[in-house]
Amino acid sequence: MTLLIVDTLTKTYATADGPFPVLRGVSLTLEAGESLALTGESGSGKSTLLHLIGGLDRADAGRIMLDGQDIARLDDAGRAALRRGTVGVVFQQFNLIPSLKIADNIAFQARLAGRHDAAWCATLADRMGLTDHLRKYPEQLSGGQQQRVAIARTLAARPKLVLADEPTGNLDETTAATVMDLMLALVAETGAGLLMVTHSLVLAARLQRRLHLRAGQVA
Amino acid sequence: MxxxxxxxxxxxxxxxxxxLFTLLAGLALATGLWSGVQAINAEARASYDAAASTLDEGRYDRLVARDGAAFGQDVFVxxxxxxxxxxxxxxxxxxGVRLxxxxxxxxPAGMGPVNLGGDVDLAGFLTGGDQVFANAATAPRLGAVTxxxxxxxxxxxxxxxxxxxxxxxxxAGRIxxxxxxxxxxxxxxxxARIAPDLTLQPAQGSTDIAGLTDSFHLNLTAFGLLSFAVGIFIVxxxxxxxxxxxxxxxxxxxxxxxxxxxxxxxMLAELLVFALVAGVIGVALGYVIAALLLPDVAATLRGLYGADVSGNLQLRPSWWASGLGIAFAGTLLAGGSALWGxxxxxxxAAAQPRALAMAAGRRASFQLGAALVLLAVAIVLGFNADGLVTGFALLGTLLIGAALALPPVLNGMLAFASGRARSVTAQWFWADTRQQLPGLSLALMALMLAIVANIGVSTMVSSFRLTFTGFLDQRLASELYISTDSAEQTAALVAFAEGAGAAVLPIQSADLQIAGQPAEVFGTRDHATYRDNWRFLQSTPDAWDTTFAGQAVVINEQLARRGALGLGDMVTIGSLTLPVEGIYGDYGNPIGQVVLALDAFAQEFPAVEPRRFGLRVAGDPADFVAGLTAATGIGAGQTIDQAEIKALSLAIFERTFTVTTALNILTLAVAGFAILMSLLTLAAMRVPQLAPAWAMGMTRAALGRLELLRAVMLAVLTAALALPLGLALAWVLLAVVNVAAFGWQLPMYLFPLDYARLGGFALLAAVLAAGWPAWRLARTPPGDLLKVFANER
Amino acid sequence: MNAKALILCLLPVTSLAQGFAGLGTEVDGFSTPAPDPVFDFPADHGAHPDYRIEWWYLTANLEDADGTPYGLQWTLFRSALAPYEADGWDSPQLWMGHAAVTTETAHFVAERLARGGIGQAGVVADPFSAWIDDSALEGDWRTLQMRATGSDFSYDMALSATGPLVFHGDGGYSVKSAAGQASYYYSQPFFDISGTLNLPTGDVQVTGSAWLDREWSSQPLADNQTGWDWFSLSFDDGAKLMGFRLQQTDGMHYTSATWITAEGETTPYADGALQVEPLLTNAAGVPVHWRLTLPARGVDVTVQAVNDDAWMTTSVPYWEGPVTFAGTHQGRGYLEMTGYD
Known part of the structure; x- marks a missing residue:
């Protein structure tokens, strides 16, 4: 079954130098459980595409059919519900909530989505090697550990689609490799689709399919 | 979810x-300041009322014995x-207490101790319980009574x-x-048929200071509003x-x-919870502030919190409502823009964390534009304001405009200094200060408003005090006031006074319409009392000479304003038409007055026979009265020692004037707290900004000193900008608001020493506020500074 | 000058009536009325300082030469803070004088306050004199002189009794509640009265009939009673009816009545015999039309105020004014209503 259909999506940003077209008619599809790497130069539009699919921003034109629903034109509340329940985003900056303990951070999105499952959270923490850190705060963890928390937080809510934006961009190579292994394994186990933005061809090679963007179009 | x-x-x-503490404390302090000012204002009113009622004993006609002695209560029955x-x-x-x-x-309704609670032991008060009423300051001096x-x-x-x-x-039995x-x-x-030994002593009309105190209340209300503005900035x-x-x-x-x-x-719910918590703390704080500041703690308790329930029950909810109201209003006003943001x-935009400076930078130009518009409106209003509404509009535009203009102006001054800096440290200092400015600007605006309010209000209060003292001197210049029963007594009085070397100044007046306004014409004898004590607002050089020669008159400000009379204009008094050669301040009098030479008055109003006299007595007035009684039979009952009344009323007023000094310190303390809060919050952001300077060889101690210096320098600049604004505020209060409300202008005096002291307090507040953050900064562990470079990636 | 409440304003509230509801408060040390009283005249026309409250209460229905009706009131209240009298300012006896004249369109009121002990107010039994300031009621109870002044009116009246004293309740022991609260209560309802009313519009010569009540007690009301509606009616055939209804906090009422024949013979009626029903209230919510029925005497009348606005704007406000009535019987009288402020 096709999880995601992106159809001639366009997005233009206003800049100081006038309108700048970031996406110029991008189309792609993703099957359920499939993983896809989006690569491209800085400014090629890959992060923007990810944000549009994740409901973090609105497209100017085109369609995004996610799980049978056109989300390109959803209003604020609709997009918030999408982010809560259907997709999960793993950010480069981790974006943990600094004032919550690790255990609460992991459970947070699941709680927002109303499908908190303590056993599943414990499993994720265990798989991510975070069991000893559950009572700590994010600032007490290393970057790699923080990103594992972010991934666990995303998966705890059992999203149908995981969106990852340079998830290991802030990590050193060894750590990045460990984190990536864990993420790919767990995403595969949960059966979620994965769309990952990366500039690393090595990382991209580990996903089932790759798509290269150039100047806002699929190359 | x-x-x-x-x-x-x-x-x-x-x-x-x-x-959390700084947020709640800021809110609570603003609320406390508001509540405290309200309480103090109420206390000021109460002490004015007390002053007024003491003076108002003279509001009623009295029957006294001709010899001034006590008489039996059977006469009363x-x-x-x-x-x-x-x-x-x-x-x-x-x-030593006047009982x-x-x-x-x-x-008569309104005389005597008031506000008795429902539980008052009435039987005790009326039937020999030795219950005596006094204020809290006087009470301890009364020994063996309840x-x-x-x-x-x-x-x-x-x-x-x-x-x-x-x-x-x-x-016993005497009254x-x-x-x-x-x-x-x-x-x-x-x-004469019932009590032939008694004589009727007319009420003393001229001690009506109600108009004057109303004016003062209005200005205190303005202070309340200013403190509200300061509070809003802090919140x-x-x-x-x-x-x-x-x-x-x-x-x-x-x-x-x-x-x-x-x-x-x-977030709104969260804010409202905070507003409630901080509001409650703030009202309690206002209570503490008022209780600490005021000499009369019990009075404050009663006025603010209705602790002494009866008669004041309605005050209590209104105080809480007002205190919580400002907490909520301030929170919503301030939170509204934050929530909008x-x-x-x-x-x-999360991907690019932006500095406060950038956000504020974009706002700055808009802010400067708004400030200029407001100030322009203020200037236009300054020339045209002629009513209460425009007066308060002028106050509002002036203060808000100036507050909005402060950050851009400071920024310009810093840029100027930065351009002139020679050493690299100085250059870095100015540039870094500019970068800090947006984060501190709200606190500095609060500080400036606090200083402005203080300068404005203390100028107003002090001018008011000087004016009032002068007014009392003018009105109550004579050592004694004597009323006579008959023309014979008058003649005897004049004869005795001349023998004793005392000047007799008749007080006689006639009511009539002048320039379409109701007015009193006074027939006045040439005497140094007038030349020395009466203060002209405008006059010709020889106004008194021409007036006493019967060739001119002098009039009060009320008549001049309402009748649109200026120097040289002619007024018609009966068959006389004379030019106005002087206009004097006449604070508190509701109607117009004309002073005419005695002879001209006697010709124009032959039916008016002088029965009240001011006496300028060189020696002890009591000796004079004793001699007068012996010689003429005019008793002590017909004389009033006005100097005593004057001293009494001045002492009462003095109590309120001290309150404003306390308020000055209070508002500055709150503004200082705002600075402290801002600096503490900025401290976390400061580390990355200071780390490069540290890495390049500046010691942490030097950085701490510079932090302190920066705060002091900003406070000095703010105070310097606040001075002219404060004087403008005082001018608006005295010359616009007061005139609009009461028809006379209070003259404005300048008090440079007070301003210097205020500036000192402002600096002190800034130093105290900046001290701790600077000290903390100077002790930042090197590891934290290093982290700035080690962090990320 | 402060416009706040003053001892003056509190006085009547705390002592004279505490609102009328305060009359139900128990106070120690005072004597209380007992059944089967034996009155001693003229001594009992005077003050009884060991009782907490007492009054000399005169109302009159008057008319001028044209038949225009007027009402007149002269009242002296005594209220004791303690059950004794003392000389000088230490006297715990407080006096309150009320005087009023009611016309069809106006209601003039005066109030005076005084302390006993100094001579400003008081009551002496023999020769009888009751006074406060320049208001006074003096004479031997066969004939009386009466005068009062206010800021905008005054009157000077002569009264002459045409019948005997009448005693209410059980020989002058008047029970006010089921719990047994009572007062001593007698009246002289058979006065002819004539004199001059001095009103802002000028002097008016008037004649009519007057009713003088004497009552004293220490706790005349039960603590759940908040006010009363009191009627004194003079029937055209010469008979008279005194009746009152006490209001209770539970919404119930306690009624009492005395039927007085033209010769002065009395019949007391216990609670329930007299029925009193408000029909219509004035703008301020005070009933000014009433239905009174006393089946035992075949009385069923509608009572109507001469002037709806006879509100006494005194320290303790109440309604007091002349009335007329019609139905099975015709006549005129006076109505007093308390507990409506």
Whole structure:
């Protein structure tokens, strides 16, 4: 079954130098459980595409059919519900909530989505090697550990689609490799689709399919 | 969803208790300042009322013995049984306190101790319980009696039942005067038939200071509004920072799927909870402030919190409502813009955390534009304001405009200094100060408004005090006031006074219409009393000479303003038409006045026979009265020692003037706290900014010193800018608001020493506020500074 | 000058009536009325300082030469803070005088306050004199002189009794509640009265009939009673009816009545015999039309105020004014209503 259909999506940003077209008619599809790497130069539009699919921003034109629903034109509340329940985003900056303990951070999105499952959270923490850190705060963890928390937080809510934006961009190579292994394994186990933005061809090679963007179009 | 999100929002405060403290403390302080000012204002009114009622004993006609001595209370009963509505009084000295005995059953409404609670032991008061009423300051001086505290009495005054006073003074059955109630029955039998030994002493009309005190109340109300403005800036700063600090969290929450309107609802709920908590603390704080500042703690308790329930019950909810009202209003006003900012904040800007400076930078030009518009409006209003509404509009535009203009102006000054800096340290210092400015600007605006309010209000208060003192000197210049019964007594008085070397100044007037306005014409004798004491607002050089020569008149300001009369304009008094050669200030008088030479007056109003006289006596007035009584039979009962009344009323006023000094310190302390709060919040951001300077060889101690220096320098600049603004505020209060409200202008005096002291306080506040953050900065562990470079990637 | 409440204003509230509801408060040390009283005249026309409250209460229905009706009131209240009298300012006896004249369109009121002990107010039994300031009621109870002044009116009246004293309740022991609260209560309802009213519009010569009540007690009301409606009616055939209804906090009422024949013979009626029903209230919510029925005497009348606005704007406000009535019987009288402020 096709999880995601992106159809001639366009997005233009206003800049100081006038309108700048970031996406110029991008189309792609993703099957359920499939993983896809989006690569491209800085400014090629890959992060923007990810944000549009994740409901973090609105497209100017085109369609995004996610799980049978056109989300390109959803209003604020609709997009918030999408982010809560259907997709999960793993950010480069981790974006943990600094004032919550690790255990609460992991459970947070699941709680927002109303499908908190303590056993599943414990499993994720265990798989991510975070069991000893559950009572700590994010600032007490290393970057790699923080990103594992972010991934666990995303998966705890059992999203149908995981969106990852340079998830290991802030990590050193060894750590990045460990984190990536864990993420790919767990995403595969949960059966979620994965769309990952990366500039690393090595990382991209580990996903089932790759798509290269150039100047806002699929190359 | 809601619970998880709310828990996340609140967890911020659990993790950052200092931020929570500064937010709540800022809100609570602003509320406390407002409540405190309200309480102090109420106390000021109460002490004015007390002053007024002390003076108002003279508001009623009185019956006194011709010889001024006490007389038997049977006279009182005889008069009552003949239909005269009179009430007995007995006054004497008890432990140095002026003890006034009244009969509550017959006294005119409003006389005597008031505000008795429902539980008052009435039987004790009326039937020999030795209960005496006095204010809290006077109470301890009264020894062996039961003193009940009431804020409505003046200092050094106590009131009790007349029976109690007779016993305490050892004067059983005696009274020394009878107040004549204004509303007497018809067909009263003549006094001479019932009590031939008594003489009617007319009410003293000229001590009506109600207009003057109204003016002062209005200005204190303006102070209340200014303190509100200061409070709003502080609350705005506190809330703005609280939101700024949680920007990242807000974005994360939204990215994770929390709907925007739910988020805003939650933050609003959170704000309201804070407003409630801080409001309650603030009202309590206002109580503490007022209680500490005021000499009369009991009075404050009663006025602010209705602790002494009866009669004041309605005050209590209104105080709480007002205190919580400002907490909520301030929070919503300040939180509104913050929430608006969050509502408009793009979800994705998270990727580029921006400095406060950048956000404020974009705002700066808009702010400067708004400031210029407001100030332009203020200038236009300054030339045209002629009513209360425009007067307050002028106040508002002037203050808000100036506050908005402060950050851009400071920025310009810093840029100028930066351009002139030679050493690299100085250059870095100025540049770094400019970068700090946006984060501090709200606190500095609050500081400036605090200084402005203080300069404006202390100028107004001090000018008021000088004016009032002068006014009393003018009005009550004579050592003695004497009224006579008959033309024979008048002649005897004049003869005796001339022999004793005393000047007799007749006080006689006639009512008529002048320039379409109701006015009193006074026939006045040439005497140095007028030349020395009366203050002209405008006059020709020889105004008194021409006036006493019968060739001109002088008029009061009310008549000049209402009748549109200026120097040289002609006024018609009966058959006379004379030019106005002088206009004098006449504070508190509701109607117009004209001063005419005695001879001209006598010609124009032959029917008016002088019966009241001011006497300028060189020696002891008491000796003069004794001699007068012996020689003419005019008794002490017909004389009033006005110097005593003057001293008494001045002392009462003095108490309120000290309150404003306390307020000055209070508002500056709150502004200082705002600076402290801002610096503490900025401290975390400071580390990355200071780390490079440290790495390049500046010691931490030097950095700390520079931090302190920066705060002091900003405070000095702010104070310097506040001075002219404060004087402008004083001018608006005295020359616009007052004129609009009461028809006369209070002259403005300048008090450079006071301003210097205020500036000193402002600096002190800044130093105290900046001290701790600077000290903390100077002790930042090197590891934290290093982290700045080690962090990320 | 402060416009706040003053001892003066509190006095009547705390002592004279504490609102009328305060009359139900028990106070120690005072004597209380006992059944089977034996009155001693003229001594009992005078003051009884060991009782907490007492009054000399005169109302009159008057008319001028044209038949225009007027009402007149002269009242002296005594209220004791303690059960004794003392000389001078220490006297715990407080006096309150009320005087009023009611026309069809106006209501003039005067109030005076005084303390006993100094001579400004008081009551002496023999020769009888009751006074406060220049208001006085003096004479031997066969004939009386009466005068009062206010700021906008005064009157000077002569009264002459045409019948005997009448005693209410059980020989002058008048029970006010089921719990047994009572007062001593007698009246002289058979006065002819004539004299001059001095009103803002000029002097008016008037004649009519007057009713003088004497009552004293220490706790005349039960603590759940908040006010009363009191009627004194003079029937055209010469008979008279005194009746009152006490209001209770539970919404119930306690009624009492005395039927007085033209010769002065009395019949007391216990609670329930007299029925009193408000029909119509004035703008301020005070009933000014009433239905009174006393089936035992075949009385069923509608009572109507001469002037609806006879509100006494005194320290303790109440309604007091002349009435007329019609129905099974015709006549005129006076109505007093308390507990409506």
């Amino acid at each position: 809601t619970r998880a999100a709310f828990a996340a929002l609140l967890s911020h405060w659990v993790r950052n208790p200092v931020q 005889m008069l009552r049984r003949a239909g005269w509505l009179v009430s007995p009084m007995l006054t004497g000295d008890l432990d 006034i005995g009244i009969d509550a059953l017959t006294a 003193v009940l505290i009431t804020p409505d009495l003046a200092d050094d005054t106590a009131v009790a039942d007349i029976g109690t006073v007779q016993r305490l003074l050892g004067r 020394d005067s009878l107040l004549v109630l204004p509303d007497q029955p018809r067909n009263l039998p003549p006094l 705005h700063g506190a809330i703005g920072l609280a939101f700024e600090q949680r920007r990242g969290m807000v974005r994360t929450l939204r990215a994770l799927g929390l709907p925007l309107n739910r988020l805003i609802g939650l 969050i509502a408009r904040m793009p979800l994705l």
